[in-house]
Amino acid sequence: MTPYDPIFADGPGTGLAHPASYWLDTAGPLPADDGPAPAALDTEVAVIGGGYTGLSTALHLARRGHRVTVLEANRPGWGCSGRNGGFARMAFGRLSFSDMVSRFGLPAAKVLFGHTKASLDNVRQMIREGGIDCDASEAGYLKVAPKPGRAAALAAEARLMQRELDYPAEFIDARTLQRDHLGGAQSFGALRIPDALALHPLKLAAGVLRMARAAGAVVHASSPVTGWRKDGATHVLSTPHGTVRAAQVVIGTNGYTPPGLHRDLDAAMMPILSHIIVTRPMTDADVAGSNFVTGHVLTDARKLMFYWRRLPDRRILFGGRGLIADTPGRTASHRDYLYRELIAKYPSLDGIGIEHDWHGWVAFTRDFLPRIRCAADDATVHYAVGYQGSGVSLSLYAGRLIAARIAGDAAEPAIEAAGHPVRPFPLHRLMRIPQRALFYWYRFLDSRP
Ligand SMILES: Cc1cc2nc3c(=O)[nH]c(=O)nc-3n(C[C@H](O)[C@H](O)[C@H](O)COP(=O)(O)OP(=O)(O)OC[C@H]3O[C@@H](n4cnc5c(N)ncnc54)[C@H](O)[C@@H]3O)c2cc1C
Known part of the structure; x- marks a missing residue:
């Protein structure tokens, strides 16, 4: 069997169970979802991917009264959201505050730091509002x-x-x-x-799933999006079970994004x-x-x-x-x-x-910056990706910001530093070769005093 690599694979699979992990062993019973998508479905907003990004988007849209449907290839929380280390930090990728200052200048770095603080506060707030029992502690x-x-x-x-x-x-x-x-x-x-929380990531994902469904969002599991076309202004997404028609689409597939899902994201992520x-x-x-x-x-x-x-x-x-x-x-x-x-x-x-x-x-991403924005040529397509391995707080916050943008709520300002177009990696399908060399180089740098 060829090992799974998102650079080459058609998708992350269909209906796969959560991988074996300490988190799965200790999560307790996981909440129900809405099963596979039906043969024909009309919705206002379709969200692709049922991790923190997708579930948070769905929750915050449903709370505002929008009709929203999540399409998850496997189970909600199956990707990184159910298997991370459970560190909820103030993070914008791997940038330290001094990195932010040197990349954006002091005033913009202060604004960006404010967003990272708001992203962690948002985790606290969601846990509180949803009564999510995810073993969260104010760890630092x-x-x-x-x-x-x-x-x-x-x-x-x-x-x-x-x-x-x-x-x-x-x-x-x-x-x-x-x-x-x-x-x-x-x-x-x-x-x-x-400021940082230590928590149980799969229990957190389960809690956000419960909240999203309680607010009125529909969350379909075993429903990979395998095709996407436009019929006038309407997006038509294909799943193995049928088609989903939507006025707007949100992509929350991050590290599991298959090639060809949307042109903005082709070769955009490593x-x-x-x-x-x-x-x-x-x-x-x-x-x-x-x-x-x-x-x-x-x-x-x-x-x-x-x-x-x-x-x-x-x-x-x-x-x-x-x-x-x-x-x-x-x-x-x-x-x-x-x-x-x-x-x-x-x-x-x-x-x-x-x-x-x-x-x-x-x-x-190529510039090590997350992206939370609309597609270059279509304001009805939104995505939040590229968390550089530190996305617990930011992905939940990104979902809230995308929901606010779709709802036209100006009270939730976008993160400017995450708004630039994504630059594709050249020779993306060959990237595993330079990656190997880069990791050897990093190990050499790390071995120095
Ligand atoms: C081992 C590990 C440890 C980590 N530790 C931390 C940590 O301690 N702190 C931290 O901040 N971050 C950590 N992270 C990163 C963090 O977990 C992620 O940034 C965050 O969970 C991203 O959430 P997401 O919803 O965007 O993506 P994911 O949770 O990865 O969800 C993407 C989903 O999209 C689905 N999908 C893909 N393609 C399709 C399609 N075509 N149709 C339908 N569905 C599709 C996938 O099945 C998947 O469930 C860690 C990640 C890993 C893997």
């Missing part, structure tokens, strides 16, 4: 210096955020970090951002695998040896960064993005690589073992 975020030489830049970032945003970011020195948060061999200080391992629960001795006591969500200051956190049942979730091909052999060796890297951080945990691992496709 630590960006850890894995080598002594990386600490100064993190300290400078904290100072910049304090000075320009009056935001309570802080730099935690190595001694304090090791004493109060986490020990190990690679904890040389950290930037602390107090799908990259993100892979997670989960250990057995730490014993008291494990905790004492590693001093892994922090509830913060964690990443490290590296090009090919790792992300990790302590789960409520004391397991460690540890993820990274070095896997290139989704084959059983490569996945197994990447799982071993992630485990080696975890143990390199916490040598005293050697032997803790892996009890779960899974992966999914995140989406990068």
Whole structure:
């Protein structure tokens, strides 16, 4: 069987079950959906993709009284939304605040930071309004210096955020970090951002699905969009079961976007695998040896960064993005690589073992910026994609912004930095070759002091 790669595949499959994961094992019963799309359907807004982007769009449109139908190829939350690390952060791709300043200038960077803050507040608000039980905790975020030489830049970032945003970011020195948060061999200080949630991503997706349906949205599973044409002003989408006619279409397919779905998105994204391992629960001795006591969500200051956190049942979730091909052999060796890297951080945990691992496709754009906008030549087509692997908060917020735009609600301003046309990757179908070289280069850069 050819391994699935969104660059080449016709689509992400049809009616597939959620992949095995720690999240699936601990989610409890998942809510009902509306089953496959019928043979003929008329709707006002059709949403392609039933992840956070699509479900949030549907929720916010339905609340305003619009008729909205989600078409999901597999199950709602089947893509990244049901399998991520559960870090809800203030994020616009991977840009730090200093990156925002150098790319857009200080005034625009401040506006953009405000959007990232609003995106996290939106997650809090949705959880509250929907009574979503997704084990959410106000965790905070630590960006850890894995080598002594990386600490100064993190300290400078904290100072910049304090000075320009009056935001309570802080730099935690190595001694304090090791004493109060986490020990190990690679904890040389950290930037602390107090705003971030740790949560159960599949329970969150299930909660948003429930909210969207309760508000009146219809969510069809096992309904991949396999064709798309226009009949006058009406969009006509084909599914294996029939056709869906809609006045407007929203695309929320992100890393799982098949080629040919819409011309704006052809070759526009580089799908990259993100892979997670989960250990057995730490014993008291494990905790004492590693001093892994922090509830913060964690990443490290590296090009090919790792992300990790302590789960409520004391397991460690540890993820990274070095896997290139989704084959059983490569996945197994990447799982071993992630485990080696975890143990390199916490040598005293050697032997803790892996009890779960899974992966999914995140989406990068050429300029590393997410996009939330209308199609270049059709104001009735909207998309939100390219979250650069950090889309929990932004995708839910993007859905809200798209809904506001469709409803003509000017009170929810668009994110200007996400509004530019997407530039396609040249030789997109050959991109796995330079990607391999780039990852070797990143590993070399990350190995330097
Ligand atoms: C392992 C992993 C860890 C991650 N960790 C984090 C994290 O901790 N924090 C964070 O902020 N971000 C994280 N992310 C990224 C985050 O999960 C995503 O940015 C976010 O979930 C994107 O949501 P989405 O709704 O846009 O896309 P998805 O949830 O991927 O949903 C896209 C959906 O579109 C469907 N689809 C595709 N084509 C079609 C079609 N033709 N017709 C119908 N349906 C279609 C797919 O079946 C899929 O369900 C992680 C991702 C992965 C894979």
